[in-house]
Amino acid sequence: MQSLPEISEEPELTQEAEAVSVAPLSNTPAFSPLYQQIKGLILGSLRSGEWKPGEAIPSEIELAARFRVSQGTVRKAIDELAAENLLLRRQGKGTFVATHAEQQVQFRFLKLVPNSGARGSEGPAQRDIMDCRRARASNDVAKALALRTGDTVLQARRVLSFGGIPVILEDIWLPANPFKGLTAERLASYKGPMYALFETEFNVRMVRAEEKIRAIAATESHAALLKVTLGTPLLSVERIAYTYQSEPMELRRGYYRTDTHHYQNDMS
């Protein structure tokens, strides 16, 4: 493993640099390229909030000087972070911390689109918060959020409507601690994606998500809120969203009507 050069002028980074570069050069069981170590340092600055979502990070040349590596090495680290949608490169302007509060990526984790229509061709969604209260984590909720059964969680329920038609019913669970002070009123009054609110108000940025999809029959409460008949087939979408690295920060159980919309998944 190559060692990062010592960075005595950057006291807040020295510790991290030492933490990732310890092993000698040859025959190391876990070889880690320099650019991966740089990537880890940048990730650390993102996690610590040194650069906030939407802001520009230092230029490649500055970062190369700070870490005492070549610009090409910094570039490769940034390339990977940009490929993971954590950073956004803009030629001539700089490199920016990605955010959910952008038009182009309004619904980065919502794959439901109108049937045979261009995405978002029907105007913004109407969001109706039905409920938001503190509760105790059940077994499965605790497991999904890496909490202990009985820990306090925030639980919310909302309906998303498009063109006046209710299409999505969502139950949302959040760990209480990072989201202290979140209320139904705050949720209801916020215009824009919920994940953007999480960023600006609670400094929580969702970076990755896993979804498990099943087909179920609408129960009475589903039917009432989505205005369908009892037993209508619905998509059940269970999503766990993660922050930087792999800390689960949200559990969301969605129920989607698929008469006017469908779940779109492109693979390559």
Place this chain on the structure above:
Amino acid sequence: MQSLPEISEEPELTQEAEAVSVAPLSNTPAFSPLYQQIKGLILGSLRSGEWKPGEAIPSEIELAARFRVSQGTVRKAIDELAAENLLLRRQGKGTFVATHAEQQVQFRFLKLVPNSGARGSEGPAQRDIMDCRRARASNDVAKALALRTGDTVLQARRVLSFGGIPVILEDIWLPANPFKGLTAERLASYKGPMYALFETEFNVRMVRAEEKIRAIAATESHAALLKVTLGTPLLSVERIAYTYQSEPMELRRGYYRTDTHHYQNDMS
């Protein structure tokens, strides 16, 4: 736009090289970096079958010499093709044309996994071909496959079972021409993924796929073949698979039971 150097020793490539490099250097409306042009040339060789799935392509040094560019430029072109799962890099061995006939990517486009069990923990799938015949393309089938209504297509139906339980019912449509000679017997006797058979027998490699997912109620024929009761909610998965570039080559309508399995989608 930069020009590719002339390659007089490579007659089969000269034409393509000229085709992609015409404009002068400055103020070009459509600037295309050299590595993108190289990527296009490599893609052309893949499409033409110069290198077959599973084979190694020439080394970076050889390709750099052939295209008269530096190794770094070839590397960047290969990097992107590898990121798109068209090539597979193996350190110390070479770069290989990706194939569906590998254990690790057995079901690259099948996202259905057993509930809370490791993927493939239940042994191989049992494939039962129910039908395979020539037919005329209906309106929607023709549109999906970029054919004309009434063109000849091959239509197949099969059931996939895991651990003796039927889980997936699939209707498959293929354009008749590229798959001339495909029979139910050939499908039934082939062990392994269908896409691997397409590669070896028909030189058709599926590279990309789009899926539209809905929840539906099982019809009588669904119920009979999947051994569920009439009206059971099923996932309806309509997939269009594409070959190199963007030619649609397969339409597949799948009906998934989601009692023992679920559709898993990871986003980042």
Place this chain on the structure above:
DNA sequence: CAGTGGTCTAGACCACACT
């Protein structure tokens, strides 16, 4: 104009696989 990211090159060296 200066500053940013983007491309291209050439060379050195490292890690891995096969022989």
Place this chain on the structure above:
DNA sequence: GTGTGGTCTAGACCACTGC
């Protein structure tokens, strides 16, 4: 050892943005 891909560097130049 030889050949492959993988990393790192240094420098030159190009394209885009905004002052």
